[in-house]
Amino acid sequence: MADVSLHGVAKSFGPVDILHNIDLRVEDGEFVVFVGPSGCGKSTLLRIIAGLETVSAGEIRIGGRRVNELPPADRKIAMVFQSYALYPHMTVYKNMAFGLKFARTDRAEVDRRVRQAAEILKLTPYLDRKPRELSGGQRQRVAIGRAIVRKPSVFLFDEPLSNLDAALRVNTRLEIAKLHRELGATMIYVTHDQVEAMTLASKIVVLNHGRIEQVGTPLDLYRHPRNLFVAGFIGSPRMNFIKGTVRAVEGRRALVSFAGVQAEVDGVVEGLAAGASVTAGIRPEHLAGQQSGALSLTGRIDAVERLGDATYVYMKLASGEDVVSRAPGDVNAEPGEVFMAAFAPQAIHVFDADGRSIRAEAC
Numbered sequence: 001m002a003d004v005s006l007h008g009v010a011k012s013f014g015p016v017d018i019l020h021n022i023d024l025r026v027e028d029g030e031f032v033v034f035v036g037p038s039g040c041g042k043s044t045l046l047r048i049i050a051g052l053e054t055v056s057a058g059e060i061r062i063g064g065r066r067v068n069e070l071p072p073a074d075r076k077i078a079m080v081f082q083s084y085a086l087y088p089h090m091t092v093y094k095n096m097a098f099g100l101k102f103a104r105t106d107r108a109e110v111d112r113r114v115r116q117a118a119e120i121l122k123l124t125p126y127l128d129r130k131p132r133e134l135s136g137g138q139r140q141r142v143a144i145g146r147a148i149v150r151k152p153s154v155f156l157f158d159e160p161l162s163n164l165d166a167a168l169r170v171n172t173r174l175e176i177a178k179l180h181r182e183l184g185a186t187m188i189y190v191t192h193d194q195v196e197a198m199t200l201a202s203k204i205v206v207l208n209h210g211r212i213e214q215v216g217t218p219l220d221l222y223r224h225p226r227n228l229f230v231a232g233f234i235g236s237p238r239m240n241f242i243k244g245t246v247r248a249v250e251g252r253r254a255l256v257s258f259a260g261v262q263a264e265v266d267g268v269v270e271g272l273a274a275g276a277s278v279t280a281g282i283r284p285e286h287l288a289g290q291q292s293g294a295l296s297l298t299g300r301i302d303a304v305e306r307l308g309d310a311t312y313v314y315m316k317l318a319s320g321e322d323v324v325s326r327a328p329g330d331v332n333a334e335p336g337e338v339f340m341a342a343f344a345p346q347a348i349h350v351f352d353a354d355g356r357s358i359r360a361e362a363c
Helices: 042-050 092-102 107-120 136-148 166-183 194-200 218-223 228-233
Strands: 004-013 016-026 031-035 057-062 077-080 154-158 186-191 203-208 211-216 240-250 253-258 261-266 277-282 295-306 310-317 322-328 338-343 349-351
Touching: 004 042, 016 042, 016 211, 031 042, 031 194, 042 057, 042 077, 042 154, 042 186, 077 136, 092 107, 092 136, 107 136, 136 166, 166 194, 186 194, 194 218, 203 218, 203 228, 211 218, 211 228, 228 240, 228 277, 228 349, 240 322, 253 277, 261 295, 295 322, 310 338, 322 338
Parallel strands: 031 186, 031 203, 077 154, 154 186
Antiparallel strands: 004 016, 004 057, 203 211, 240 253, 240 277, 253 261, 277 349, 295 310, 295 338, 310 322
């Protein structure tokens, strides 16, 4: 296996800049997920690592070796695509063996690798079938198996689950996570689905408009988002945002008011002043319905979604903001009613007028 490092990587298509000065290191054996909205540059960055796109500036190293000028076949990577890219006229066995045979690998070694990969991916019963005889999840496992047999230094996944239905996505996601544990391989995975990112990654890279917004473990990004974009992108439903004002600052503590609430926030950055405009953020799961708490928000209910174990209550505050509370499943709540949702002071995230977290540990 190998590490991957990017130094000052940039990419432009004509006058359009897609990636801007990307610096990143993926450690040997890590599972790193590139996540972000459509058009943020995550797939372009993956294709640059694979050698399917050239860089406009910067350097790429895989296993310590500069690979900028190397074609994809010489980079010791294997890529799994969204579309499976299987040969419809070949059996599962032949699809998985094709790359090895093309590389003139010994026939016995080809057979050993294909059957070993099939065993790992539970594809042994399907080796003689054609792709049309398989489910979407099985086809994607064949595509992954074709990558495994090559014994690459790095696995690259480009939104591999986006063509699967919800149940298959969950199952295949679990299989990919298990595969990473078994192989101990370096894997880089692209998705726009932050749930996939949170559940798969040992490290997440959040991209927006071709720039890295934040890099960290899933819990780091969830607990300490660096800015409004990361806070709103990580978590489902997204974090509630409410406009507020700094009332006073004393040392590393600030008094913040929003939607009729006043709360003390500890560990703030230097330079924050009274009167500054801020945005308070509270996650729906931290905004509990009708429970005792030091602080609460009150609004009129617009809609209610009951999911059994939880109820999502959508309400509008008197200040005009729309917020959602993840309340217990048996909560009494109906559209048109007034609803109070309690939260702890520690649940509050605060961002300055430029969208940056004012907490020192998140910067």
